[in-house]
Amino acid sequence: xxxxxxxxxxxxxxxxxxxxxxxxxxxxxxxxxxxxxxxxxxxxxxxxxxxxxxxxxxxxxxxxxxxxxxxxxxxxxxxxxxxxxxxxxxxxxxxxxxxxxxxxxxxxxxxxxxxxxxxxxxxxxxxxxxxxxxxxxxxxxxxxxxxxxxxxxxxxxxxxxxxxxxxxxxxxxxxxxxxxxxxxxxxxxxxxxxxxxxxxxxxxxxxxxxxxxxxxxxxxxxxxxxxxxxxxxxxxxxxxxxxxxxxxxxxxxxxxxxxxxxxxxxxxxxxxxxxxxxxxxxxxxxxxxxxxxxxxxxxxxxxxxxxxxxxxxxxxxxxxxxxxxxxxxxxxxxxxxxxxxxxxxxxxxxxxxxxxxxxxxxxxxxxxxxxxxxxxxxxxxxxxxxxxxxxxxxxxxxxxxxxxxxxxxxxxxxxxxxxx
Ligand code: UD1
Numbered sequence: 001x002x003x004x005x006x007x008x009x010x011x012x013x014x015x016x017x018x019x020x021x022x023x024x025x026x027x028x029x030x031x032x033x034x035x036x037x038x039x040x041x042x043x044x045x046x047x048x049x050x051x052x053x054x055x056x057x058x059x060x061x062x063x064x065x066x067x068x069x070x071x072x073x074x075x076x077x078x079x080x081x082x083x084x085x086x087x088x089x090x091x092x093x094x095x096x097x098x099x100x101x102x103x104x105x106x107x108x109x110x111x112x113x114x115x116x117x118x119x120x121x122x123x124x125x126x127x128x129x130x131x132x133x134x135x136x137x138x139x140x141x142x143x144x145x146x147x148x149x150x151x152x153x154x155x156x157x158x159x160x161x162x163x164x165x166x167x168x169x170x171x172x173x174x175x176x177x178x179x180x181x182x183x184x185x186x187x188x189x190x191x192x193x194x195x196x197x198x199x200x201x202x203x204x205x206x207x208x209x210x211x212x213x214x215x216x217x218x219x220x221x222x223x224x225x226x227x228x229x230x231x232x233x234x235x236x237x238x239x240x241x242x243x244x245x246x247x248x249x250x251x252x253x254x255x256x257x258x259x260x261x262x263x264x265x266x267x268x269x270x271x272x273x274x275x276x277x278x279x280x281x282x283x284x285x286x287x288x289x290x291x292x293x294x295x296x297x298x299x300x301x302x303x304x305x306x307x308x309x310x311x312x313x314x315x316x317x318x319x320x321x322x323x324x325x326x327x328x329x330x331x332x333x334x335x336x337x338x339x340x341x342x343x344x345x346x347x348x349x350x351x352x353x354x355x356x357x358x359x360x361x362x363x364x365x366x367x368x369x370x371x372x373x374x375x376x377x378x379x380x381x382x383x384x385x386x387x388x389x390x391x392x393x394x395x396x397x398x399x400x401x402x403x404x405x406x407x408x409x410x411x412x413x414x415x416x417x418x419x420x
Pocket of ligand 1: 022023024026093094123124125126127128162163164165166167192306307329330331
C-alpha cells in the first residue's frame with residue numbers, strides 16, 4: 001500500500017495549475033447517460049473516483065474513450081444493463097448519481113444503496129422521495145434501489161427537506177427528460193451543481209435557476225450530443241492555499257474560479273494571509289507569519305464547505321489562539337483529530353460535531369494514517385508544517401481527490417516522496 005513521506009518545515013513557494021473539479025466531473029459523467037451522445041468532457045481530473053465512474057458507465061454498456069487531447073468521450077447509445085452493482089457503488093457514493101439519468105432515459109434502473117460510509121450514515125431518502133414525486137415506482141430490496149417509470153417521468157414541484165448536493169443533482173438530471181416542468185425547492189447552490197446545469201443545457205436541456213435554491217427544469221424529449229469543460233476544483237485550490245498558509249509560504253494558483261472560494265478566502269484573510277485574486281488566479285502570501293486562529297462553521301454553499309473543514313483544523317492546530325470548529329453537514333467527520341494529536345495537536349472533541357483547537361507552536365513528525373479523503377489532506381498539510389519527516393499510510397484516500405499531489409507540492413518546493 002502506497003505511503004507518502006513528507007519532510008516538513010519548508011515554506012511552500014511557487015505556482016501550480018488547479019485541476020478540473022472531481023465533484024463536478026462525477027455528476028457530469030453520470031449525466032452523459034441522458035444523451036445518446038457523443039458527449040465530450042474536457043478538463044476532467046485523472047483521479048481514482050473518475051476512473052470508478054468511467055468503469056461504472058462501461059459496465060452499463062456505454063462507450064467511453066479518452067481521446068488524444070485527454071478529453072473523455074462518452075456515447076451512451078444502447079445500454080446493456082441498467083444495474084449499478086454494489087462493488088462499484090460501495091467504493092464511491094457518487095455512483096448513486098446514475099439512478100436519475102437511467103430512470104429518466106430508459107425507464108428503469110437498479111442501483112445499489114451506498115451503504116455505510118466513513119463520514120456518517122449518508123442516507124439517500126431525499127433522492128428517492130423526489131424521484132417518487134416525479135412518478136417513479138421505487139422499491140428497496142436486497143440492498144438495491146429498483147426504480148421504474150410507467151413511460152415518461154412527470155414534472156412537478158419537489159420540496160427537499162434538507163439541502164443535498166447529490167439529491168439536487170439526481171433530481172435535476174431526472175427532470176430534464178420528464179414531461180412538463182419541475183421545480184426543485186431548497187436545492188443545493190454549490191458551484192458543481194451550476195456546472196452540471198450548464199452541461200445539461202449544452203446538451204439541449206432547459207435548466208434555469210441553478211445556483212439558487214429554486215431550480216426550474218422544463219422537460220425536453222431528448223438531449224443531443226455536445227461538449228463541456230469541467231470547472232476548476234475549488235477544494236483542491238483551497239487545500240493548497242491552506243498548505244501555503246500553514247508553512248508561511250507564498251503560492252500562486254492558476255486556472256481557478258476565485259468566486260467559488262469566497263468563504264474560504266475570507267477565513268484565510270482573517271487568519272492573517274494576504275490574498276490577491278484575478279479572473280482565474282489566486283495568490284496567497286503568508287510572509288513567514290504564524291496564522292491567527294479562526295472559528296469555522298460548515299454549512300451549504302455559499303457557507304464554509306465541509307470539504308475544507310479538516311484542512312482548517314490543521315491551520316488552527318498551528319495558529320495563535322483557540323478556535324472552535326462546528327461540523328454541521330456530516331456526522332463523524334473528525335477522524336483526522338486522533339491522527340493530528342499524534343503529531344502534537346491540542347484538540348478537544350465535544351460530541352460528534354464540535355472541536356476546540358488550541359494552537360501549538362509546532363507539530364512534530366510521526367507515522368499517521370489517512371482515514372478519508374479530506375481528513376487525509378489535513379494530515380498532508382500538518383506534515384508539511386511539522387518538524388521532521390512524517391509518513392502517511394493509506395494514501396489511496398488522497399488519490400481519490402488530489403491529482404498528482406506529490407508533483408504539485410514538489411513544484412512548490414515541498415519534499416514529498418511516494419513509497420510502497
Ligand atoms: C457532496 C460532495 C461531498 C461534499 C458534500 C457536501 C460529491 C461527489 N460529493 O456529497 O464532497 O462533502 O456534497 O457538500 O459531490 N442527506 C440526507 N438525505 C439524502 C441526502 C443527503 O439526509 O437523501 C444528508 C447527508 O447525510 C449529509 C447531508 O445531507 O448529512 C449533505 O449530503 P449531500 O449534500 O447529499 O452530500 P453528497 O452529495 O453525498
